[in-house]
Amino acid sequence: MARALAAGETTSVELTQAALDAIAAVDGAVHAYLHVDAEGALAQAAASDARRAAGTPASALDGVPVAVKDVLATTGLPTTCGSKILEGWLPPYDATVVARLKAAGLPILGKTNMDEFAMGSSTEHSAYGPTHNPWDLERIPGGSGGGSAAAVASFTAPLALGTDTGGSIRQPGAVTGTVGVKPTYGGVSRYGLVAMANSLDQVGPVTRTVLDAALLHEIIGGHDPLDSTSVDQPLPPLVEAARQGAAGDLSGLKVGVITELSGEGYQAGVLARFHESVELLVQAGAEVVEVSCPNFVHALATYYLVMPCEASSNLAKFDAMRYGLRVLPEGVESPSAEEVMRATRDAGFGDEVKRRIILGTYALSSGYYDAYYGTAQRVRTLISQDFAAAFEKVDVLVSPTSPTTAFKLGEKLDDPLAMYLNDLATIPANLAGVPGISVPSGLAEEDGLPTGFQVLAPALADDRLYRVGAALEAALEAQWGGPLLDKAPTLEGAAR
């Protein structure tokens, strides 16, 4: 698209209008969006066309429309985090990444659906109803960023932003056949990202191609003084790495297959596609070895302690005092502040959010802190050490992104632990702060649904993701005769 814009074959207004038309046609069935801003997006598109006509585009992606996960603050557009408690809230400021999109000239189409406060692996926990997987509307699009992934997979947005706390960009990418990247922790500003678990959250791109992801990543990434955890050094050359990778030569690269993340518990079709992809990397000249990361088996348990602890504290601010929902308790004459807080939080938060608040509150309470939070932090260190040891031997680590393809809506709603297993392969990267990418690796034969291939690199070496990802993408597309998404069913006229 950027190339077509640059060549003058199309305009940003045309692209943006096409995206808006697609939303009108199919989003009733997919429900990828919570808010669509047609007017704002078209105005930004017109401004972009004017810049391009004047010969001064603001960036490589100036004029290409983008959808933004509803967990990022946007001026003039509601930000609900998929929760009733923030229904109708209009932030008075833009998240840094949103400000950077605007500065780079990308029209913002709207805000995408998500599990409430990013808690979930299926986007069924949105207070505004689930998103449907464009490959099979009966199935989940992954979570919590199912809206962003489904928007890209349903061709209603060429680019989207997601956030990844335990895999919420990569896992939806895997089950919708899109590319999702979790940058190095601190590589992209979190300012304006409504925090679920601050030490794990990361903003990143959701796109159709690896190169698109690199282009978007370069726009949103880099140091931000408003986020003290943001890395104060330049990004590595991501776009260049993607272009280099697409040329198909991986000689000299050492790839480690993570033993703990490529065997038991994984769907057969997922594993089959994974091993074929590994074989393609070998053909491109990479050296592949098995690498063991023994502490990864504890990653899930560690994550489900650290995350709720931070989340329980973050969500305390939603108390009906300053913004968002306010519910007065029934049958109370003149309620106290505490009673209003209680009634509001009871009405405003969904079950999954309440579950995690209670878990976190319990795990942080005195007498349990050391047993739970303290232990989790120590295991977290061990997981980081596993990564460090592995990256002494290899340049990147690989695994399937998600153990299964998309499951059916409602299938695991009553079984939170089964739901949590979906993040098994993605969580270690968040605990250690290293970057990861999920690239489409084909359809599982048993259900015909997309699978994802995950590449992990050392912190700050995000360029390696793009090199390996682009090489794999090129090899796979050569086999398929085009992008995997071309095989997705058409949704025109799909009934909801």
Next chain:
Amino acid sequence: MSAAETLVPFDDVLAAYDPALGLEVHVELNTNTKMFCGCPTAFGAEPNTQVCPTCLGLPGAMPAVNRVAVESAIRIGLALNCEIAEWCRFARKNYFYPDMPKNFQTSQYDEPIAFEGWMDVDVDGETYRVEIERAHMEEDTGKSLHVGGSTGRIHGADYSLVDYNRAGIPLIEIVTKPITGMGEKAPAVARAYVQQLRDLIVALGVSEARMDQGNLRADVNLSLAPKGSTTLGTRTETKNVNSFRSVERAVRFEMQRHAGILGSGGSILQETRHWHEDTGVTTSGREKSDADDYRYFPEPDLVPVAPSREWVEQLRGTLPENPTQKRARLQADWGFTDLEMRDTVGAGAFGLVEATVAAGCAPQAARKWWLGEMARRANDSGADIADLGVTPLDVARVQALVDEGSLNDKLARQVFDGLLAGEGTPDEIVAARGLAIVSDEGALNAAVDEAIAANPDVADKIRDGKHAAAGALIGAVMKQMRGQADAARVRELVLEKLA
């Protein structure tokens, strides 16, 4: 006060118990911007005009540490002879409160920036070493205003307003270890500690340190143990005591109250208490029990603070003179006796006298005004001497006017009245109130002549050499001239005319 809270006479308390003190002082720093954002910190601004997404705790907003606040914290730590942490973190203290934007306070928990220090406190010529457990950084909360209702408290109010201008202003909390072995001096040690701490903070220039504006707030922990016991008793924490005098009174009150409960076989409830300035008593706040669980954990949005040793040493070089040494030096410079010096410090006037002398006033004159006139007025109004509204510069100017003969002491006191009433500078008040001494010889001569004529008996006595009688004539002249005459000159004229 319930029946169980009978107060025991102070001397009886001491006969049976040893008091232990613990003081927690919050110092609001005078940085230009807040602890974690760039909002201004000016006092008295319109409500909610100095706020941003970060200090309002809006979803998604993130904190970033104010380097100047860290610098102030380190300097305070060094001045209190503390170790400075090589690496420390902020933590979240989680609890719900309507004027706290995030429902957690960003503070420091088990990793304070400064720890293990001490300060020597002088009380009546004796020195008590107060050990400092820690000094840590945190942010202030907003302020609630309860409208309607008669008490200004939330109970019975129609609605409440919250001002978040104060939310996020940097605070340093300085916590002592338990202070024991003071006996009857406990109330005085508490007061002297807070006073000396304030002097130090002022000398460091890191805070306005005004108790009346809440820049300096003291929480007083007190417990009693049976005489000779080596374990500490159960403590109560009296929150936000807002003057030096109240610190002293609150300690004394709690000692008497604790003794009353213990003496009647009761036990002390570990709780927070409120101090009531007007009645001089404390009342129960909330019970501090095991349920009070702040669920501290390291603040994930802030990177650790790791002050380099070079920076710490550089900051050590900026410390003001040690207050104890400085006191000795200035006592010698000023020629004060030990007693005069002790009184000056005891009245909280040391810094004021110093500043007044620095402004050009003679030391004894500065001392006379602060300890006589100002201390009396402070005592009358229950305010702190520093908070009367009269500055060292004012006092120095008034004394200069006395020195040049434009004012006498009586007129000077009227100038102070004007200063307290906020009527302007000393010169403006002299002009507006027409206070300057009349130096017009013609007018003086006329007034003296009139007084002689009106008091022939007195005049005769003076003519007979009884000069002591001149006072009556001088008084008459001063009365006629509304005090605005130079008494010495009047005396000269009277004696001249009746020679």
